[in-house]
Amino acid sequence: MTLDRMDRKILEILQEDATIPVAEIGKRIGLSTTPCWRRIQKLEENGVIQRRVAVLDPKKVNVGVTVFVSITTSHHAQDWLDQFHGVLSAFPEIVEFYRMSGEVDYLLRVVVPDIEHYDAFYKKLISQIELTEVSSAFAMEQIKFTTSLPLAYAVPEPA
Structure with a gap:
């Protein structure tokens, strides 16, 4: 469009x-x-506007801790991938989920109330699917957050 x-x-x-x-x-x-x-x-x-939503304050709904989880796996068969996607889709704490290029296969953004809740999330995750390596990084401070996409790259009207 x-x-x-x-x-x-x-x-x-x-x-x-x-x-x-x-x-x-x-x-x-x-x-x-x-x-x-x-x-x-x-x-x-045309699907340019996918939906209209409310953006919530994570702290006010008690999910103020953000964890970036890097996952590496040695499994790449379609049946494992389907199972993996299904398992991760069932976790409401996972608010973003990406398949990556490079050394990390998947990157997740997880929101939880505290480290104890992240530990419970992690234990539940690894009990449901076999993973080769999981690395977690806790965000110390959110410097920028926006849901707005840059529109300078949108397809311009023909000249």
């Missing part, structure tokens, strides 16, 4: 606050409500 300047402006606003009324978004970018709403609907239909 080609994103023009107006689409990118709409997306910038929605990434900051998806609760802003369509009329206000339109006013900010110089469109009336109906054309602005049509653009938002088209962005949703």
Whole structure:
């Protein structure tokens, strides 16, 4: 899908606050409500906007400890991969899950209340799937966090 300047402006606003009324978004970018709403609907239909969610404060919901977990495995058969993905999908503490290139096969971002809860998470994880190596790094301080994607790389409208 080609994103023009107006689409990118709409997306910038929605990434900051998806609760802003369509009329206000339109006013900010110089469109009336109906054309602005049509653009938002088209962005949703084309999957550019996947969903609208609330971003919670981890500390206020008692998951203020972030752990980055690097996993290396010697198993690469499809049946093991399917089992592994299924096991990890069942852990609500895992909020991000990536297959990596390089020495680490998978990287997880895990959120828990404290080290004791991470230890329980770790023991449950290794009881459910065989892993070659697991390394955990606890985040000491969050320097930057955003859910907003940079839109400068979005496909521009044809010249």
